[in-house]
Amino acid sequence: MEAWLNELELGIQKGLIDKTIPYSGQFEPQLLxxxxxxxxxxxxxxxxxxxxxxxxxxxxxxxxxxxxxxxxxxxxxxxxxxxxxxxxxxxxxxxxxxxxxxxxxxxxxxxxxxxxxxxxxxxxxxxxxxxxxxxxxxxxxxxxxxxxxxxxxxxxxxxxxxxxxxxxxxxxxxxxxxxxxxxxxxxxxxxxxxxxxQNIQTVAEFPASYHNKWSDALKIEPNKMQVQALMGIEAVRLRGESRALVVSATGTGKTYLAAFDVRRVSPNRLLFIVHREQILKKAMADFRRVIGGNDDDYGILSGSSKDVGARYLFATVQSLSKVKTLNEFDSEWFDYILIDETHRAGATSYQKIIDHFKPDFMLGMTATPERTDGYDLFKLFDYNIAYEIRLQEALAEDLLVPFHYFGVSDYEVDGQIREDLSFQDLAINDRVMHIREKLEYYSFSGERPHGLIFCATKEEAKDLSMALNQTGLQTISLTGDNSQEERERRVKELEDGVLDYILTVDIFNEGIDIPKINQVVMLRQTESSIIFVQQLGRGLRKHESKAFLTVIDFIGNHENNYLIPIALYGDQSYNKDQLRRQLVERSRGIPGESTINFERIAEERIFEAIDQKNMLLKKDLDQDYLTLKYKVGKIPTMMDFVAHGSRDPMSYVRYSKSFYRYIVKVEKLKQTLSEKADKSLIYLSQHVLNGVRPHEALLFQQLIDNVEIKEEVYLDKMTMDVYDDFTEDIRTSVLRNMNLQYYQENYDKKRRAPHDFLSVRFVDYDEETKTYKRHPIFTELLLEPEFKASLSDQVSYALYLYDEKRQGHEVCNGFMLYEKYTRQDVFRLLLWDENPLAQNVGGYIISQDKSNCAIFINYHKEDDISETTKYDDQFLSPQIFQWMSKSKRTLASPDVKAIQRYKEHDMRLPLFVKKHNDEGLSFYYMGDVEPIPESFEERQMETAKKPVSIVKMILKMKTPVEKGLYDYLTEKSITGD
Structure with a gap:
């Protein structure tokens, strides 16, 4: 209690009396x-x-x-x-x-x-x-x-x-x-x-340009997103291009955007192609509102409607792609063609139409251009992406209604998730009531539900609809088996409030516009982040009847649960640490008023899925690579992955040892690098240019283009208020690392580096002139064009990655608070001459000069580990950590004495923690700690054979652990898996 009171007093003194007091604990007053x-x-x-x-x-x-x-x-x-x-x-x-x-x-x-x-x-x-x-x-x-x-x-x-x-x-x-x-x-x-x-009206904010002005087309003006997109489309045309693609999140107004562009261009004849008649009628109505004109100017080509002579023709792909119908049109009949939901354009029916017509300009629109069938959609539009706005950006621009996502646990029987209950199962009533309770508790915006429930199978949709109706709801199941006419009728009933919910499988994933939807329910496991966003998007369109969208996601114990944060946060990096961090940060990672919420059991299942998922499966890597290749129209670089928000390119380094090796393999190219260049790239990519420290990358960047560089020029390139002060020890470490002398993995007892790496040098340092000089071996390697290009790309990525990680992170003597590091990274940043053997590290290791002691904690230890390593290490609070020495230690042991007397040696003690071994080899840097000398206490650890001596001590965090990460690390699993 005394220590606690002391912390409180320090917090009050710093916050209310003296801001210079060196305290940054949880009790300091804060401005929120x-x-x-x-x-x-x-x-x-x-x-x-x-x-x-x-x-x-x-x-x-x-x-x-x-x-x-x-x-x-x-x-x-x-x-x-x-x-x-x-x-x-x-x-x-x-x-x-x-x-x-x-x-x-x-x-x-x-x-x-x-x-x-x-x-x-x-x-x-x-x-x-x-x-x-x-x-x-x-x-x-x-x-x-x-x-x-x-x-x-x-x-x-x-x-x-x-x-x-x-x-x-x-x-x-x-x-x-x-x-x-x-x-x-x-x-x-x-x-x-x-x-x-009181006659109070409270409605959701709606774009003023659309509200109550549809009767006058001249008053309808583009929103902020549409203005930017129109500029992008016009820029493509000014370059002399005849095709362009717009990628725009569901609900942001793609149809209006197209109408605005058509109004500006004023073509003689327009063809608008859609894949469903229901969309077609809505699109034509929107065009009329924007463009105006005579009713005779507008026509439909679908089913029984054949208004082929209309100036603005709106056609379904099914009707237009028929040979007889296509032959009715001259190839140059339309000077402007619009293709909605363009990601479908790889289908034969679309290709027949595209091959037939020769318009002056063709515009494609889609929310999800990514394909899984190998079709190069971007090539179809000559790689001209006029504009792109994804879900996160649209939310930030207030183009969509905010949403509140709730990840909830699905129904359990004897601790097991039961999603497979048929209507004949007695337990289905319990599951139905579980679903009903969640629908009621998390509710919806507005006076009554207008909901879509996405089910796993047609049978589930049908059975669950019947069961929900018995609870008093009005629902109907709709699948691909239902006619277009019935679908339209049922949608109208949902909009009018006759129905509370429509239960479906996949037919409403896209291409359906029901602005009144105020609740989206997901009763199926997530198979694709793309489909997840499509289904979420069904309710994101703004409407005066709602202020927000409620999303209820029933989460079972599925291996694909890792896709949920990928979809919600729009992070396509597939970087496990980044996904965990976003979950820990919760709603801070999403713009505007939207929030992301998980019931605790559901949240644990997400973390478990991230831990267990192999993010380096070849088919996934290849798919993301091809998608980006199609998008940029060339073999992508690592920085292309960054520029387009795609997968973390270090995935390819981890998979193939270097990005160059992956490219050679996937493109089936001939390996042209010399062995020395190839192996140098492998080492540099994995261990030097991995974004952990910027110094090596910055020096490489300079020496690729210059034979030598003065140290003062090199330091000028660094932002000294961001990077730690440059010392002689840092210089030594940088040089050893760049020249491959620190690499001590896979060595033999004589500690000879593998692959004869000691004969490879990249940089020398002249003490007299304070100059870094490119080594002749490096100059020789740079004569290989592919080595130079690959190294430059890796260097650029390393600098980008460091700067990206640094955003919002406090940097403390080389480490970023709450960033993750491997043991090898830790000792490199602590300026050790070589990477110590893992078995010599254990839970901690003290440097020979006693200047630092790195502490590594696996917080939730496995049941099958040795009894002598089951230490009772734990956070007692965000600022207090209880720690145990290695086994067979007493108060007289040299390492314990050194730690207890850390002030005498000016010893630094950085603490690194991971939740469990499923997180991999990296640890969160929690900050530096200070041992409390009077807390050291010798204990006996009970084992099956005999007690083993150990020393218990209390460590004080210099910076209290942020709450989200603290909860994640300390909470024990309650799922029982």
Whole structure:
């Protein structure tokens, strides 16, 4: 307790008295703000405090349904732990909607009361953390915009449970609580009547250019995205090109964009090609609104409609691709052709049409240009990508409605996920009720559900629809077996509120426009991130009836669960560490008011899938490589993968030892590099130019183009306020590393480097002139064009990767806080002369000069490891770590004494932690630690044979661990897998 109080006192002194006090713990007062670029928001801190609380009290004047959505999954997890809370809100200015109060009643562990205090305008959040309380008070109401987007000021304070400030707040809260009335269904009914008399209308914000102006085409103007896309299309035409491709997320207005461009070009004849008649009619209506003109100018070619003479012809590919129909048109009849959902253009029917016509200009539009059938869609449009905006960018630009995603656990029987229950199974009733409860709890925006439920099979869709109808819902199943006419009728019923849900398999993945959809439910495992985004996109279109979209994803124990964060965060790198980090950061990784929420069991299944997935399968690597090759129209470089947001190119290095080797293999090229060049690329790619440190890459960059470079020029190239101060020891380390002297993997007892690498040198250093000089061997290697090109590409990528990692990370003597490093990387950055043998490291190793001791912790140890290595290493708090020495150590052991007397040696102790061995060879850098000398205590570790001596000690983190990563590392699995 004394140490805890000391921490609290330091935090108060630094925050309120003296900012120079060297303290950065969890008890320091903080200013909470929303800042998208810095990945800061009030919501994350609020959730962090909520998740670790023993109870909580909120006093908030204004609350929205969307604000409640941000907390629902976390409150449900707290309910399972028995944690309860209290909320006081108000009816001030009738801001709070009646339905919002209904949503509050669903929160089983939250007791709500309504204050009738005139002008109630509080925004305060109190959390009982056991022994101390944390308080957030300021300008933030419980709304998604306030918690994630708006410019807000809030102060977060920590107080002992006996502190005066918490006593003041809790006393005031309790007094107001006694004077407030409980929230009940009866109260809501009375409030609804009063609310309606105020004639208050609350609708979602809708683009002003579209709202109530469809009757006047001249007033419809492009939105921000469309303006940029139109400029891109025009730029393609000005280059003399006749084809262009627009890649635009679902719901961003591709059809309107096309109409705006047609209005500008004013072609004599236009052909608009779609794959479904339902889309065709909607597209024609949109064009009329934008372009205007006579009704006779517009015609349809589909089924029984054959308006072939229309100026603007809207045709289905099925009708137009018929030989007899195509022959009715001269090849130059249309001077402008538009192809919607262009990713389908590889089909024979599309190819027949494209081959037949010779327009002045052809525009393709798609949300998902990636193909899995080997077809080069980008070549079809001469690699002219006029504009590209994906889901994340569209959300950031407020072109789509915000969404709240909930990853929930699917139904379990005896601890096992049961998604395969047929209607005949008795247990299906339990599963149906489980689904029904989730639909009700996570709810929707608006007065009634307009939902799509994506099922795994036609049978499941049919059976589940019948079962849900028995619970009082109005649903129907639609599959490819249903006619187009029935589909259109059922969609109309969903829009009109006759139906609550349509259950389907894949027919609504794309090409369907139902703006009213306010709930998307996924009852099938994720097979593709592309399909996931397509299905999510069904509900992202803005509509005046909704303020947000609810997405409920039932997550079973599937190996493909790793695709979920890839789809949600738009990260196609397939980098495991990056995916884990995004999950840890939760909603900070997604723009705008949207949030990503997982119930704890579901979240664990995602992490497990990431751990188990082999991200280096040849078929996946080849598919992503070909997709990018088609997109850029050439053999891609590593930096092409970066520029186009594709897979992490280091995947190819890990798979083939160098990017060059992968290219040679996949392109079936002849290996032309000399053995020395080839093996040098292998080593440099994997161990030197891997983005861990910029110094080597920067020096290589200079020496590729210059025979020599002055050290002062080299240092000028570094941003000294970003990279650590350059010392003689760093120079020595850089030179040894570049000249392959640090590489000590696969060596023999005489420590001779493999492949005769010691004969290869790249750089020399002249002490007298302070000059780096290119070694003659390096000059010789640079005469091989492929070596020079490959090395330059790897160097550029290494510098990019370091700078990218550094964004938002604190750099501490070479290491980035919470970045991951292998043991080899650690000792390289600690400036060791060589990489020590792994078996000599164990859990820690002290350098010969005692200047550093690197500590490596596998937090959740396997059951089958040696009894003498089952150390009780654990975080006691975000700032306190309990650590055990190696076995067979006493207080008199040299290594223990050195650590205890670390100040005498000016020893640095960086701490590296991974959750378990399934995370691979890398460890999170948690920051440097300081041993507390008086905490050292000799213990006996019990084993099957005899007790073994060990020393227990307490380490203090110089920087407290961020809450998200702390929770991830310390929480034990509850899935039982």
């Amino acid at each position: 703000m929303n800042h998208q670029q810095k990945k800061q928001d009030v919501l994350t801190t609020l959730i962090d405090e909520l998740r670790q609380s023993q109870s909580f009290k909120f006093a908030v004047a204004f609350i929205t349904e969307s604000g409640i959505q941000t907390l629902k999954a976390h409150l449900l997890d707290l309910h399972r732990k028995g944690v309860t809370g209290q909320l006081i809100t108000s009816t001030y200015n009738y801001f709070n909607q009646p339905k919002m109060f209904q949503e509050l009643l669903k929160l089983k562990n939250l007791e709500v009361r309504i204050s009738d205090v005139d002008g109630f305008h509080s925004k305060g959040y109190i959390f009982d953390q056991g022994g101390y309380h944390s308080l957030i008070v300021g300008s933030t109401n419980l709304t998604a915009s306030a918690l994630k987007v708006n410019y807000e000021w809030n102060i977060k304070l920590t107080s002992h449970e006996h502190g005066a400030i918490i006593d003041h707040f809790t006393t005031q809260f309790n007094e107001m609580w006694q004077d407030s009335v409980p929230l009940t269904t009866e109260w809501i009914n009375h409030y609804r009547k009063a609310y309606q008399t």
